[in-house]
Structure formats: C-alpha cells, structure tokens
Amino acid sequence: MNSTYRYGICDLVLISNIALPELTPASDGDVECQFELLDAGLPSSDGVEWFHQWRIEERGVTADGARLEDPLLQFGRCSGDYVLRFPSYGEFTITRNTKNIRCRPLPDTAEMTVRHLLLDQVMPLILSRREHIVLHASAVLTRYGAIAFAGKSGKGKSTLAVSFALEGFPLLSDDCLVLRPGHEGWTALPSYPGVRLRPSTVQAILPRDLRTMDVASEAVKRRIADTKVLPQINEPVLLRRLYLLTEDAGSTTIEKVSSGRSMISLVEFAYNLDITDSDFLRQQFNTVNQVAREVPIYAIHFPRQYSTLQAVREAILQHLHEDDNIDIAR
Amino acid sequence: MPDEVATRKLGDETILLNLKTGTYFGLDAVGSRFVELLETSSEIAAAHRVMLQEFEVTAEVLEADLLRLAEEMCAKRLLVVDTN
Numbered sequence: 001m002n003s004t005y006r007y008g009i010c011d012l013v014l015i016s017n018i019a020l021p022e023l024t025p026a027s028d029g030d031v032e033c034q035f036e037l038l039d040a041g042l043p044s045s046d047g048v049e050w051f052h053q054w055r056i057e058e059r060g061v062t063a064d065g066a067r068l069e070d071p072l073l074q075f076g077r078c079s080g081d082y083v084l085r086f087p088s089y090g091e092f093t094i095t096r097n098t099k100n101i102r103c104r105p106l107p108d109t110a111e112m113t114v115r116h117l118l119l120d121q122v123m124p125l126i127l128s129r130r131e132h133i134v135l136h137a138s139a140v141l142t143r144y145g146a147i148a149f150a151g152k153s154g155k156g157k158s159t160l161a162v163s164f165a166l167e168g169f170p171l172l173s174d175d176c177l178v179l180r181p182g183h184e185g186w187t188a189l190p191s192y193p194g195v196r197l198r199p200s201t202v203q204a205i206l207p208r209d210l211r212t213m214d215v216a217s218e219a220v221k222r223r224i225a226d227t228k229v230l231p232q233i234n235e236p237v238l239l240r241r242l243y244l245l246t247e248d249a250g251s252t253t254i255e256k257v258s259s260g261r262s263m264i265s266l267v268e269f270a271y272n273l274d275i276t277d278s279d280f281l282r283q284q285f286n287t288v289n290q291v292a293r294e295v296p297i298y299a300i301h302f303p304r305q306y307s308t309l310q311a312v313r314e315a316i317l318q319h320l321h322e323d324d325n326i327d328i329a330r
Numbered sequence: 331m332p333d334e335v336a337t338r339k340l341g342d343e344t345i346l347l348n349l350k351t352g353t354y355f356g357l358d359a360v361g362s363r364f365v366e367l368l369e370t371s372s373e374i375a376a377a378h379r380v381m382l383q384e385f386e387v388t389a390e391v392l393e394a395d396l397l398r399l400a401e402e403m404c405a406k407r408l409l410v411v412d413t414n
Contacts, residue, residue, distance in 0.1 A: 258343060263354075285336050
C-alpha cells in the first residue's frame with residue numbers, strides 16, 4: 001500500500017492511502033492502524049460466515065429509498081478476518097488484530113461516503129476491540145469535567161452537544177466516545193473534530209453564514225467542522241456525568257438511574273465488533289459494571305424544541321453544580 | 331443456571347449476561363433474591379419457600395411471579411429448568 005497520509009483519531013494513529021480531511025494530521029506516534037481504499041467492485045459472499053446485522057430501524061437511520069427493515073450493516077467472518085458489508089455502499093475487511101482495514105466500494109459509491117463509513121461506523125467498531133469501552137455518545141467539556149449524552153439516533157445527542165459548544169463548552173465527541181480508566185476516574189477521549197446535524201437543526205441553531213459540508217453522497221445530515229464556532233478540545237478529560245436521553249417530554253427533569261439500569265444502558269450504547277466473542281463479552285460485562293459503579297448516570301427528559309435548548313442546558317449545569325460535591329467526589 | 335451465564339450484583343439489582351448470545355437481563359430485588367437462591371438450591375420450590383418468609387406476598391402470587399420470571403429467563407437462555 002502506498003500510504004501517504006497519517007492521522008490521529010481517538011488517540012490512535014491511522015495511515016491511509018487516501019486523504020481523510022475530516023481528521024487531524026498526526027506527526028508522531030507509532031502507526032496502529034492502516035486503511036486502504038481498493039478499486040471499486042462487487043463483493044463476494046464466498047466463505048463469509050455472517051453472524052450479525054444492524055437494520056436501518058435499529059440505528060434510526062433513513063437512507064434515501066431504503067426500507068426500514070433493510071440491513072444497514074452486516075457483520076461476518078472470512079478466513080479469520082472480519083467483514084463489514086454495507087449493502088448499499090461496499091465492504092470493509094478488517095484483520096483480526098484490527099490493524100489493517102481495506103474497503104472495496106461498490107462502483108457507484110463516492111469516496112466521501114467511504115470516508116464517512118470508515119470514520120463514523122467502522123472506526124468505532126475497531127476501537128471497541130482496542131479500548132475498554134466505546135459509547136455511542138456525544139460529549140462536551142464543562143467546568144466540572146466532561147459530560148456525555150448517550151441515546152438512540154435521533155434523540156438529540158449532537159444537537160445538545162452543539163448547543164453547549166455554541167456557548168463555549170468545547171466538544172469532545174459527536175457520537176463516538178472512548179472511555180479509559182484512570183487513577184481519578186474514567187477519562188473521555190476526544191474523537192475527531194466536527195459534528196453531523198440535520199439541516200433543520202443547522203438552520204435552527206447555527207449561524208446562518210456557517211459553512212456546512214456533505215457527510216456522504218446520499219446523506220441528509222450536514223457536517224460542521226468550524227472550530228471557531230464549535231470549539232473542540234484535543235486532550236482527554238475526566239468524565240463526570242453521563243446523561244441518557246429519553247423520549248420527548250413536556251418539561252425538563254433529571255433523575256438518577258439505578259446501577260443495574262445504568263449497566264444495561266451502557267451495553268445498549270456500547271459499540272461491539274464481535275457479539276459472538278464470549279471472552280470479549282465477559283470483559284465488556286466487567287467494564288460496564290465498573291463504569292456503572294463509578295460514573296454517575298442520569299436520565300434526562302426534555303422537550304425536543306430548539307427554543308428550549310437554553311433551558312435544558314441551564315438545567316444540566318445547575319444539576320452539575322448542585323450535586324457536584326456529592327456525586328463527583330471520589 | 332447455565333455455565334455461560336455471568337451475573338453481577340449491584341445493590342439490590344442483579345444483571346445477567348449470556349456469554350453465548352450476548353443477551354443482558356436486569357433483575358430487581360425480588361428477582362435478584364430468586365437467582366441468588368437458585369444458585370444455592372437449584373430448586374424453584376425451595377426458593378419459593380424461603381422467599382415466602384422474606385417478602386410480604388401470598389404463596390399464589392409469589393408462585394405465579396417466580397414461574398413467569400423463570401419462563402422469561404428460560405426463553406432468554408439465562409436459566410435451564412429440569413422439569414423432572
């Protein structure tokens with residue numbers, strides 16, 4: 001592979017044979033992962049053992065013309081490698097040690113779409129094999145430390161995080177949050193700059209002249225990576241709270257979640273490349289148990305109206321302030 | 331309980347995980363006590379006798395609750411019941 005590009009993502013150095021402008025160039029550190037975009041072609045299922053799939057409805061995504069029951073992503077194994085097939089776009093092959101990633105796109109798949117799938121779908125799954133836990137969550141930095149928002153797609157994770165960022169609270173992650181254990185608690189790692197928002201959200205809460213970019217050729221969402229408007233933090237920080245975003249509600253309320261429910265929720269929002277790996281499941285079971293015990297987890301109910309975002313932010317900050325001495329003392 | 335089921339007690343609650351299927355299941359205080367007793371006696375009837383002394387509930391209601399829970403756990407491969 002003629003790798004000419006070198007980047008950082010979630011504390012990992014990735015080299016690639018195509019430019020990945022969404023990522024920050026990395027000048028030092030050992031290469032831990034390499035990506036190669038192959039020529040377009042049609043995938044073959046010869047020798048592939050399929051063991052899992054995400055359906056579109058499970059991920060809360062509606063692609064143009066796709067039925068909700070269609071698989072968004074199929075997980076398989078072939079000759080010891082993992083195979084991740086996006087039926088509408090192409091196939092990624094990942095070596096068992098997760099160091100090598102190859103993508104064979106379908107003939108009509110744009111390179112931008114490959115980049116989106118690599119960064120927002122494949123890399124979180126790869127990181128799930130390398131890190132203690134990777135959550136489908138956004139996160140921002142407050143004066144109390146990092147706070148994260150986990151929830152199903154479409155529940156407002158990115159919107160809430162962007163709402164904080166617009167007020168000067170730096171973004172850590174849009175929807176892939178890596179957590180590592182440390183002496184003082186669980187540390188949240190920055191993922192990569194930028195967020196993805198629906199056009200209606202862009203129009204409602206962002207400055208009118210802000211530059212947005214396509215996420216992928218058919219994607220509805222827009223990508224925003226202007227760090228002057230949405231500041232980013234590039235250092236790991238202690239995670240103080242995790243908020244679970246619940247269904248739309250008439251008013252904003254925050255309630256403590258029991259340790260048991262916290263554990264189930266962490267599993268629900270954790271990425272997992274291989275759900276058939278018993279050793280990994282046991283390790284993840286121990287990890288979510290530890291996180292559930294050590295990170296205060298709350299459910300937040302709030303109205304899904306742009307006009308109430310400020311009140312929701314204030315409620316969260318007030319909640320952090322009021323319980324600071326009780327809940328974050330370790 | 332099958333060997334492939336891992337359990338963790340968190341306060342009054344217990345979380346079960348089937349390591350073969352990846353299925354997670356949460357139990358409240360009553361369910362936790364039921365599983366705890368099953369791990370020692372392996373008999374639903376024995377668990378029922380002990381829990382009848384510990385919880386304010388009629389024998390009929392407790393029996394129905396435990397059987398329903400056992401059935402649900404069996405369906406999720408978190409419990410194997412030997413009907414003999």
